[in-house]
Amino acid sequence: MKMMTAPLDPYHARMRRVLDHIDRHLDGDLDLETVSSVAAFSKFHFHRQFKATFGLSLHRYVQLARMQRASKSLAGGEEASVTAIAMDAGYETPDAFARAFRQRLGQSPSDFRKSPDWEPWLAAFRPLNAARSRIMQTIFTPDQVTLRDVAPARVAIFEHRGDPATLDATIQRFIAWRKAAGLSPRTNPTFNIWHSERRPADPADYAMDLCVGLRPDDALHAGEEAVKLGEIPGGRCAVLRVTGDTHNLEPAALYLYRDWLPASGEEMRDFPIYCQRFFLDQPERGTAADLFLPLK
Incomplete structure (x- = not known):
């Protein structure tokens, strides 16, 4: 059993490197080829490896991460317009962003900015948190x-x-x-x-x-x-x-x-x-x- 589990540490380290890269480049190009190269995995297999590890596809993970950042920007009092936040989240139009935002969080971006409802917010991003927790080690003392x-x-x-x-x-x-x-x-x-x-x-x-x-x-x-x-x-x-x-x-x-x-x-x-x-x-x-x- 030890022989089988030992390689998981470097494997998970590579996957943690992928998550760190995604966190730091949410404004950039996070396509399959780019992200797989960060982990030094073959792009032909990486999408299956990512989903098997995190329970989400790479596309879904990036989509949720960008939406979460957008929601924090809205709630955090930033002066950026909804249009600018929508563009940063990867949406081509504010209307497309507003529809996706309402579908996921139950509020329009403007309403969320004025008075965030945090319970649906936590539920919406639970899959993202669950994905990250799969390889993040937690040590208690x-x-x-x-x-x-x-x-x-x-x-x-x-x-x-x-x-x-x-x-x-x-x-x-x-x-x-x-x-x-x-x-x-x-x-x-x-x-x-x-x-x-x-x-x-x-x-x-x-x-x-x-x-x-x-x-x-x-x-x-x-x-x-x-x-x-x-x-x-x-x-x-x-x-x-x-x-x-x-x-x-x-x-x-x-x-x-x-x-x-x-x-x-x-x-x-x-x-x-x-x-x-x-x-x-x-x-x-x-x-x-x-x-x-x-x-x-």
């Missing part, structure tokens, strides 16, 4: 874990049970319900509770809860029969913060379970590991997540 006494949280729970391949559809239903209920992530925190492994042997056994915190005066609104009231219990927790790509929190969870817990001398409480997601101070930078391991 004990000093990143803190012990906290956590207060109980009253929550509305939106359950997902079954194949994780259908999780995105559940997330979209959850977001739509939360918007209709007037529960903004600015005022009502978002939690995920995992009741199973990320990839159980039988996909039907996958189980997780999408939750939104409720304030004392928040009522549980009708309109979605899957929603129910519940509580995340308070108590001592080991907390690990993840910033940047929070699409896949499995490495952080494995670190808490497999590495930190045995060395800490602590014991787990009878409640699943869960996380709280929140926006960074500059929302265009994405989200962070605090991962909670309940302790006795």
